[in-house]
Amino acid sequence: MYDPALKKTVRWTLYTTGGIVALAGLFVAVSPMLALMSLSSLMGIGLLVSGVNHLVPYFSMRNSEFRPKWLLVSGVLDVIFGAVFISRLGLAILAFSTLAGLWAIFAACARAYMSYVNRAAGLEKWRASAASCALMALIALFLLAFPTMAVTFAGAATSAAGVLIIAEGRIIYG
Numbered sequence: 001m002y003d004p005a006l007k008k009t010v011r012w013t014l015y016t017t018g019g020i021v022a023l024a025g026l027f028v029a030v031s032p033m034l035a036l037m038s039l040s041s042l043m044g045i046g047l048l049v050s051g052v053n054h055l056v057p058y059f060s061m062r063n064s065e066f067r068p069k070w071l072l073v074s075g076v077l078d079v080i081f082g083a084v085f086i087s088r089l090g091l092a093i094l095a096f097s098t099l100a101g102l103w104a105i106f107a108a109c110a111r112a113y114m115s116y117v118n119r120a121a122g123l124e125k126w127r128a129s130a131a132s133c134a135l136m137a138l139i140a141l142f143l144l145a146f147p148t149m150a151v152t153f154a155g156a157a158t159s160a161a162g163v164l165i166i167a168e169g170r171i172i173y174g
Helices: 004-030 032-060 067-088 088-093 096-120 127-145 147-173
Strands: none
Touching: 004 032, 004 147, 032 067, 032 088, 032 096, 067 088, 067 096, 096 147, 127 147
């Protein structure tokens, strides 16, 4: 079972990441044209912060048997995608729906793994991670299937992803 300090670290990591993602999605939903021009920078910053927020708990859980390896992979990939979004604005804008869809697929896989880890740790509400996984997979499929609607849908999808991350932190670790 997770110790209280570890649960608090994971909970606040999810709250911080979810809040940043939800706010970025709200901006896209409210102002899509402006967002399209600045989305790469905003998502790049959000992914960099998200990556750091995954790496910090990973390295702080060195002695925990429940140290999720996906935090390292997710953190490194978030930092890499964040750097690409910031440094290659044109490429990121052109490939936005594909990159966002791939990110959502990876996020769904990470949530599936976290669901497994939470169940193995004996947490009663591990199904919240499974539900979050299913919704992230649907978001990914929509982004990849309808690339022309990606910018319009991205705000709502990103806000929903942020809310899911916050809810997961509250339900499982709260």
